[in-house]
Amino acid sequence: MSPSVRLQEMIRVIRSARTQGEERGVIQRECAAIRAQFRQADNGGRSHNLAKLLYVHMLGYPAHFGQMECVRLIASPRYNEKRVGYLGAMMLLDENQDASLLITNSIKNDLAHSSQYVQSLALCTLACMGSAEMCRDLAPEIDRLLRASSSYIKKKATLCAVHIVRKVPELGELFTPAARALLAEKNHGVLHGAVILITELCERNAQTLVQFREAVPELVHIMRGLVTSGYSPEHTVAGISDPFLQVRILRLLRILGRNNDTASDAMNDLLAQVATNTDSSKTAGSAVLYETVLTVMDIKSESGLRVLAVNILGRFLLNNDRNIRYISMTSLQKIVSTDHNAVQRHRGTIVDCLKDQDASVKRRALELSLALVSAINIRSMMKELLLFLSTCPPELKSHAASGIFNAAERYSPSQRWHIDTILHVLITAGADVRDETVPNLIQLITNASQLHCYTVHKLYRALVADISQQPLVQVACWCIGEYGDSLLQGDCEETEPIQVTEDDILDALETVLQSHMSSPATRGFALTATMKLSTRITENVDRIRSIVSIYGSCMDVELQQRAVEYNALFKKYDHMRAAVLEKMPVMDRSSMGQTNGESGGGGVQELEPTKPKQPEMMVAPQPASQVCDLLDLLSDPEEPSLPGGPLGPGGAPLGPAGLMSGSAGGDLLYLLGGLELTPTPTPATAPAAVTVYDKSGVVLKLSCERPLDASQTITLTATNTSDHDVSSLTLQAAVPKNVQLQMKAPSGDSLPARSSAVVTQTVLLNNPNKVSLKMRVRLSYTTS
């Protein structure tokens, strides 16, 4: 009987087993037979027994006893036995097994075998499971084979070298010369392997990278040949000439062109050609286009090429094929920070993808959407994001929630909107928000004093509707405790009036206290809120007293402690109760490393008592943390000359001094306030003076007085510490259209050398429409 039949016979028998137990029985018998066979001398069926064992192994049964048999078969002179032996080695042995070292010698011998098929087996096995040890031992052999005459061997040796370089990067130097020579090969298989090898070498060694940059023209030539060549039946896939090789070359070009102008220039034309000529109706073409786009975005390409690339991604975004849409969003994610505006154009489509059925696509769309949120589109984007939050899969909920919070914090147009958004998130996805959401929200509410009434009404309604979402309940309890009196008043202009009695409020709080859904922390909130209400309400103080005393014997230690202390407050320290339970003062978040930006006039007065040194001048109601503002400032896309940081005192010339756009928030004077509040202290003397020009000893400073709302006084001061006299000093200033400018006469127009003389000029600004303030200053003088 033919040996192969016995293997297939066994497979058939195993498959016909009706239960797991029956199968196990069959396999145990077979394994016993195989073990016995292994112990016998060579009987011509060794390879088939090993094959049987490998099948059993694939089903999930242990096959350790086959390892030595693999080693023996590999050493056999017969090809069929070697073949199965090597297969067994790849399946049963990995570099962590001791037995793998035993095959090193066999591999070495086989690498020098006369038959290329035997050499091929050895190369394949080494590339699959070669350990670092084996790689070091056999690297010289591989290097020799890289120069072999047979393409068949060369292509395999190249990939083997790739594996060696991945395992032992130092050996890369050994292969570099051979790799360079391989680029001249015509055989696609060898070329493909060579490109991969060069990619690995360049990624790991900067010098090799520099060396291979010289090969860019050669690579461009090869690539051009592929793109413009006609149909070749051997390599063409869906009309694309060897897409595998094309993708590999594009990736190598990406690595070579990165951060290097010369190399990038050399490949610009080629990339444009590939981008325009590749047919993307099938996956092969799309794969090539995708790789091209990645390369274009990563090297120093011309702007026209970048636009072409982003347009390709935009086209992908509209493709019916879900895979292509996913790919497109992955790429857009990579470039959203550098080419923000270009990606913004596709916002609509991206937001639509939030509604896609597929979880992968949804995730990508969510990340992109969060990256695309800006002050301009915040309202519409938030609508979409909140809608998404209510229907999104659970694994994305917390990511979406935290993304929404960040976006809201940075760009919310008003405090009320901000609070509404956070409440909405808490109601929809309360269980998945981070822990610091609760204190953040509380602090936000405290600071929005004109919204206390509105907030507490909303929260009360939410609390009555649903007490399962812990963060929401906690915030609601806190607010009711603090602002319960506004709730009782009943009327609030921003929401529908609702009649709430003291009993209603206490009922709600008691429900929270007693519910099994409430966590211990939530109960703590509820108890404290109940206590605070004792000073805010008039009639049911006894009820509060009784609730508090009940909890004096609660099992939860934290609650018990609170209750006992509150009890004491009622009994012994009743005279202090009102003072202790007073309304909370405004909290600032500077301890959290970030100051909360204020919006609306109401916020300003709150903040002033805590920051007496630098008066805040809020002209335009703009939110967002001031630290973020400065960063926005530096990367504001509307002012391309910004990078260079004209902010710091003694920094570079201000140049076109438009420092802020409306979206980034604030105005010139807000900037000064921003400087004041950043963590790196520049201790200011009021008023702060910003250096707007500092070159060869001539310094121009700008300072402003504490203004009234619409009009401001700015003083420009020029000093000269250089060795030359300065004369004919003139200052000119320009402001946006709606702002009125009046320049007073300067105090003088010359500054002698190395003097402490000063020229000052006062500028009056009137900003009745409260537009964002920008000022351009031109300083001209002659030096001796």
Next chain:
Amino acid sequence: MRFMLLFSRQGKLRLQKWYVPLGDQEKRRLGRELVQTILGRKAKMCSFLEWRDLKVVYKRYASLYFCCAIEEQDNELITLEVIHRYVELLDKYFGSVCELDIIFNFEKAYFILDEFLLGGEAQETSKKSVLKAIEQADQLTSTCYQQASPRITSPTCYEHA
């Protein structure tokens, strides 16, 4: 490529090729979990997913799922092409391949894969060359068998289990 798995709709592994060194237990666990994740996906979903810290590309051909885990920088779309090329090779070799072919001739499926991919990368981009090499290797093998035992081996048919 880190590894390639072929499995049936019932989750039975038909082929597994690992290009990263992992212990046996870990391979089994990883394989099992990934198979369950992919089988849980609906029909029209994306072929790409991010699972644990891996990028996974998979495609279903008839009753078999072909699944590859690739590196971070690898091109997902070209991996789909790699999978498709492998299926074409199997198809050409077995003549209209079906799952049973791969079950009963699993070692040949491995040999074909090893002639197409080496160390996780494609070694030959020409279909013709791969098939020719397999043919030659097969001839060499059957010569060895003939030398060992003079009876001619003939392909057998296998019944539906």
